[in-house]
Amino acid sequence: MNKFFLNLGKQPLANNYLKSFKQNQIRYNLRLFFNTRNKMVSISKRIPSEKMFTNNYPYRSSMSKTMRNSFYKLSLELKKKFIFKKILEIGSNDGALITNFKKNEVIGVEPCKNLAQITSKKGYLTYNKYWNYELAKKLKKKHGEIDLIYSANTLTHISNLNDVFKSINYLLSDKGVLIIEDPSLLECIKKNSYDQFYNEHIYLFSALAVKNLLSNHKLEIFDIKNLSTHGGSLRYYIKKKKNKNLKNKISVKKQINKEKKFGIHKYKTYKIFSQNVKKSKDSLLKMLRNIKKNGNKVIGYGATAKAVTVVNYCNINKNLISNFIDTTPEKINKYIPGKNIKILKYKNNILKKYDYAFLGAWNFKKEILNKEKKIFKKGLKFLTHIPKPKIIYY
């Protein structure tokens, strides 16, 4: 049974950056639910994939050093640990992972044309398609069974998870391994990062919910790693149940016990989360209003999908955050969805004009604070709402 626990209000589509601000932009109700039976947390409104993952999708995985490093490290691990002829990546984005391999070792699947073109042009075989059973059949016919399938920050974006895993199961060899990674629900609740919820994040996974889901497909998690990326993610190593060659590691039990100890399987946990989110909104608004009252100027650092949830839920307008800056070409000179706040091109000197920088990309706090060390030292202050709204002084 799906039980409602939080309303994040009327939200625009997160990655729909427009050239001019439109008050009457399409909005949907962002409402969150907990399934008491399978323990899955999801949003209720499902936007058709074609409306979200367009031919001009603005998010590129390679835009941060942190993510480039994380994918490089993973590529070394995969080469060392697993035997495979080819790796298939579902949601290969701009190739942050696959470009670490030889061209004949990888196959990308990427529904956004502009991103698929980036890797195709570099000579990496990329199917500009959505992941589904039809594609799995086509791939099996062409390439045979696959020994290693990888997918990061993608499966939580697909509404029909049963079709996702049925298709993977069909293509994966019996001795094959599936690796998926996505933000951890436990970390999200602990850090009060309600901005992990927006139209693209249909689900937020816990290991417990993934375990339940996989059991319907005769798949099981045999190892789990905690990652620091995207505010705390989990990397799940998955195999077919009948494959007894790979031993189940203690990490799986440990993670599930940790989640249960926290109460990830209890509705009450989500009601408390909901109260904390409301408190966070009040406190962030109070902080921004005080800053404004004292005549100071705030810029948003990183026009993330997450920031779209924050500014729309908290009703933050350009009087509180004058602009955002971002390095992504597709976002520059456009507006934060739902708000009259323009995104400016990141330039070295741009922060000099501001007193505070609100971390839209709080998940890259370490990278950003390090990059901006000079101006931070000179007096720029950072603001974050994670885990609680606060000012970060040098």
Ligand code: DWN
């Ligand atoms: O799942 C998803 C995640 C992985 O990526 C997608 N649905 C959409 C997207 O979400 P996001 O926009 O919240 O992701 P990020 O990775 O937090 O976005 C970082 C943004 O900040 C990018 O637009 C790049 C920008 N940035 C910057 O301008 N300067 C980032 C860094 C580190 C910087 O120094």
